[in-house]
Amino acid sequence: MSLTREKVLDTALRLADEQGLAALSMRKVAAAAGVEAMSLYNHVRNKGDLLDGLTARVFEEVSLPDPALPWDRRLRALAEGLHASFTRHPVVVRALVAQDANPRSAGALRVIDALLGALLDGGSDEQAAARAYRSLLGMLFGSVLTGTAGAGAPAVRDEPVVAYFRRVAAVEELPSLLRVLPALEAGDCVQDFEFQLGLLIGGLRPG
Structure with missing residues (x-):
């Protein structure tokens, strides 16, 4: 499956649930999604965008x-x-x-x-x-x-x-x-x- 913003955010949310926000990094999200860290920047601008996005996913539920x-x-x-x-x-x-x-x-x-x-x-x-x-x-x-x-x-x-x-x-x-x-x-x-x-x-x- 190709990488999408939704997949990146859902992966980040799962990691944050398991390990907490302090342990969340672009490198860990990329590894969990099975891609290189640079690939994430096609879908999230930075760490702040990542945090805003996974928060939005919780509201969207x-x-x-x-x-x-x-x-x-x-x-x-x-x-x-x-x-x-x-x-x-x-x-x-x-x-x-x-x-x-x-x-x-x-x-x-x-x-x-x-x-x-x-x-x-x-x-x-x-x-x-x-x-x-x-x-x-x-x-x-x-x-x-x-x-x-x-x-x-x-x-x-x-x-x-x-x-x-x-x-x-x-x-x-x-x-x-x-x-x-x-x-x-x-x-x-x-x-x-x-x-x-x-x-x-x-x-x-x-x-």
Whole structure:
């Protein structure tokens, strides 16, 4: 199969998923694609273009909902699609948060346009749509980064943090913390994303 930009980007994304962005190089991408490094420059201009391109591929994985659906159903479908795609490729979220990459492709921009379109159709003006969009991205990034962090062994402590919270909350008379602590232990950011999304959408609905 002849080398294409899509093949280069998909190869780079696979390597980034496996080894992290710090280990990504044009030489490694070329070796994984079975070509010489110079061949890549027929399809990507430089390392920045490569990072932007593989980030765009992650956005392009998201299916656009039927535009005839109500705005809130479209917004939920897009947010859930992005959450699933980002969770498959958390390395891209880290690149976005660090501003090392941007989703530069027509396909990626269509996803962003559909998100903003749903917000505008829900009654937001331009400023409110921009704020809601940024809030949604913050929720997505936070959920994915928290849910995919900590692959290594945690640092050893004499007292687990939950035991510390429980002991100090009881001694210092922090009744709300003591009461809710079991529920905090039982949840995580990944499983709470649907709840967070519901709060955001509910807050955007006209009163």
